[in-house]
Amino acid sequence: MNWSIIDIETFLAVLDAGSISGAAARADLSKSVVSKRITDFEKALGVPLFTRHAGRIAPTDNALALSERLRPALAELIAATESVTGSEAELRGRLAISAPMSFGIRHLGPVIAGFARAHPELEIVLDYDDQITDMGRSGFDVGLRIGHLKDSTLMSRRLCEDPRVLVASPDYLAMHGPLTGISDLPRHEIIGYLNVRLGELWPLNADFPRPRPGRVMANNGDAMRDLAIGGLGLALLPLFIVHDAIREGRLGRVLPDLPLEPLPVSAVWPPIRPMPRKVRLFVDHLVNAFAGTPPWHAKMHGT
Amino acid sequence: MNWSIIDIETFLAVLDAGSISGAAARADLSKSVVSKRITDFEKALGVPLFTRHAGRIAPTDNALALSERLRPALAELIAATESVTGSEAELRGRLAISAPMSFGIRHLGPVIAGFARAHPELEIVLDYDDQITDMGRSGFDVGLRIGHLKDSTLMSRRLCEDPRVLVASPDYLAMHGPLTGISDLPRHEIIGYLNVRLGELWPLNADFPRPRPGRVMANNGDAMRDLAIGGLGLALLPLFIVHDAIREGRLGRVLPDLPLEPLPVSAVWPPIRPMPRKVRLFVDHLVNAFAGTPPWHAKMHGT
DNA sequence: CGCAGCCGTTCGCAATATCCGAACGCGGCG
DNA sequence: CGCCGCGTTCGGATATTGCGAACGGCTGCG
Structure with missing residues (x-):
């Protein structure tokens, strides 16, 4: 047997990163090291794990099947070695x-x-x-x-x-009209959250009026807040993210009586x-x- | 994480062999390599795995518990890497x-x-x-x-x-008297098999007359055959071991009608x-x- | 089209890790 | 006492690993 734990971890890292250079950057290693480890692991196994297309790699079916089996076994091996630190030993x-x-x-x-x-x-x-x-x-x-x-x-x-509030900037409201009741919601856009569709983002019943999906979206709350401050739409965000902007008047809270559960x-x-x-x-x-x-x-x- | 598969395998090998030099001999390595791997593994884990008594080692409770968990995880890891050789790839x-x-x-x-x-x-x-x-x-x-x-x-x-037969040498029979029926059996000795007590070696009912445990025993069939040829007792052995000696007259088959199942x-x-x-x-x-x-x-x- | 950027691979070299054998201390045995 | 077998430590030789540079291929852009 001529592969090592490091070979396996490198293989899984390349799978997760989708590229050799990505995995190398995450591990703070040079590309050549990662490339060589993959090649050595393939050689040890006797089968290709990735196909190469002019500087691009794609995992083979074998590689995907192998990773499904390696992950739990490796996790258990690591958990075993870490379990042996007794109750009084320091964490490692x-x-x-x-x-x-x-x-x-x-x-x-x-x-x-x-x-x-x-x-x-x-x-x-x-x-x-x-x-x-x-x-x-x-x-x-x-x-x-x-x-x-x-x-x-x-x-x-x-x-x-984590309580959430619906907010908008004064500029947005000045430009798009009043929002004094829930019946006004469908006339407005809401800034999108990249990782969740509106159906999941908007937490109220399907019967409840809802804003339209906005033309802008982001993958985190800070960015969404800044887009809202920029007047690009409503935003439904955790209070901790918009708290300062509300206090400074860059955002205003709208429909404070919306039944939003924390x-x-x-x-x-x-x-x-x-x-x-x-x-x-x-x-x-x-x-x-x-x-x-x-x-x-x-x-x-x-x- | 600064241990390797080789550290784990060395640890398990030392446990199995019961000593560092035993494990080193089996792996054709020097004692110092095995000793250093164990020390390094202990250092990586942060706990001792063996106690040392003036040139002797004994596993700690931690070591035994750890090995119980490592063996299946390691076996699965190895099986996973070996499973990826597809149906057309050669065995490795x-x-x-x-x-x-x-x-x-x-x-x-x-x-x-x-x-x-x-x-x-x-x-x-x-x-x-x-x-x-x-x-x-x-x-x-x-x-x-x-x-x-x-x-x-x-x-x-x-x-x-694998059919078995009861045999004895002509010298043994000349010296110890006739063996013409099963009632003669308790007057004779049978050569022992080191890995099995007579109760298991003699396959017939407890009621059935049986020879006495002999004063000699061995841990394999060839040695038992040679002891029988040497006149030291009866021997119950697989046919393939005694076949030549029977043909050459060095051993004779006794009680051929004993109900011995293959x-x-x-x-x-x-x-x-x-x-x-x-x-x-x-x-x-x-x-x-x-x-x-x-x-x-x-x-x-x-x- | 040429160029820049990104990708993965290969190579030579320096640094690091591993292994060996010898020496040592310890305990048990005759 | 000497001998043997055990595990540990050490210096030196050998093997392995990681780095960075160079290379070829592909893509996107002007």
């Missing part, structure tokens, strides 16, 4: 965390930094991306999710709640048994950090 | 075969050599040892077994039958799903090789 290995970008930028940095300082032998990988990652496929240990959970195979724990913020993780200690400790850390008054509540009531 | 990797010594020496050499020639990229590891190996722990892919199978968790396939010869393998292709092809090869008249039947009827 890698903790990979995914979180929505806007939430992560604002509220997770110091929380995670505190955890990292408490566990100096633990490697932390943070991925802020609003795109819902498939926990089983992407190799993340823990994710934070805003909204109702759709993947019932994951373990989850509620952290806090969204839950939860930690989720794959159902590996036994639960990896690093995951348990991190989730506990999150729960403690968000216990009581969430940060944005404190700020809003302090002004 | 390693096929580890265990078989009883006397049977292996006589009848398996050319069969396995033929298989190895047909699959030049496949590494073959042969272990002839009458001691029953625990397939799940020892890392063998296929085993041959003579006798009724006791491990119902293994997959198995019947190859042929023993089944089977191939066994662990229930990995999907069945590794190399195992399937090898078992098919064995079935073909032993189809029809077993080799020892042909020789006996040819004289």
Whole structure:
């Protein structure tokens, strides 16, 4: 047997990145290293894993089937080695965390930094991306999710709640007319969220009047807010994202009596048994950090 | 993560061998390499895996628990990489075969050599040892077994039958008196088989008269035959082992009407799903090789 | 069309990792 | 006591790995 764990991890990284140079950039390695590892792994297996088209690669069917089998086996191998750190030993290995970008930028940095300082032998990988990652496929240990959970195979724990408000800029309203009741909604556009169709973004009943899909969209809340400030449409956004802009008058809240339920913020993780200690400790850390008054509540009531 | 597959395999090999030098000898490596790999692995995990007592090592509880989890995960990882060789690709990797010594020496050499020639990229590891190996722990892919199978968790396939006969040398009989009926049996000794107590070796009912355990024993059929030729007792042995000595008059068959059923010869393998292709092809090869008249039947009827 | 940019592959070289064998200390045994 | 077998450490030789440059191919743009 002449392949290594690093060969397997490189193979999976190239699959996930879709290219050798992408995987190399993520791992801070040179392209030639990644290319050579893939070639060596193919040679060890005796079958091609990728087809090459003039500087482009595409996975073979064999490669896709192989990855389906390698991921859980590798995860178990890693979990086994990490499980052997007894209850009193310090955390080791890698903790990979995914979180929505806007939430992560604002509220997770110091929380995670505190955890990292408490566990100096633990490697932390943070991925802020609003795109819902498939926990089983992407190799993340823990994710934070805003909204109702759709993947019932994951373990989850509620952290806090995230209220949303419908907003628009004064310029937008001046240009597009009044919005004084729900019957005005269909005459307006709403800025799109790239990762979710309007049907899912707009949380109220199908019978309830709704704005039209807008001609602009973005893949995170900060960008959506800025487009709304720019007068490009309504925006339905978490309060923590628009709080400052509302206070500064760049955005106004519209239809404050809309029956919008707050969204839950939860930690989720794959159902590996036994639960990896690093995951348990991190989730506990999150729960403690968000216990009581969430940060944005404190700020809003302090002004 | 700074351990490798080789670290894991070395760790498991040291556990199985019970010592660093034992594992080094099996792998044809120097002691210092194995010692350093264990130390490096312990360092990577952050916990000791072995306690050291003046040149002796003993596994910690952590080590034993870890190995229970690592073995199946590693086996799956290896099976995954070996599964990707499509139906038309040649076999690769390693096929580890265990078989009883006397049977292996006589009848398996050319069969396995033929298989190895047909699959030049496949590494073959042969272990002839009458001691029953625990397939799940020892890392063998296929085993041959003579006798009724006791491990119902293994997959198995019947190859042929192995008739046994009770024999003694003319010298033994001249010295110890006649053996003309079963009532004479308790007056005689039978040569012991190291891996099996007499209760299991003697296949007939407990009511049935039986010879006494002899003062000599061996761990394989060839040695037992030679002890019988040397006049040290009766011996109950597969026909293929004593066939030549009977023909040459060095041994005589006694009580030919004893109701001894032939023993089944089977191939066994662990229930990995999907069945590794190399195992399937090898078992098919064995079935073909032993189809029809077993080799020892042909020789006996040819004289 | 030419050019720039991006892709993956190959190559030579420097740095790093691995393996070997010798030496050492320890415990058990005769 | 000496011998043996055990595991550990060390220096040196060998093998492996990673880097960066060069290359060819393809695409998009002016």
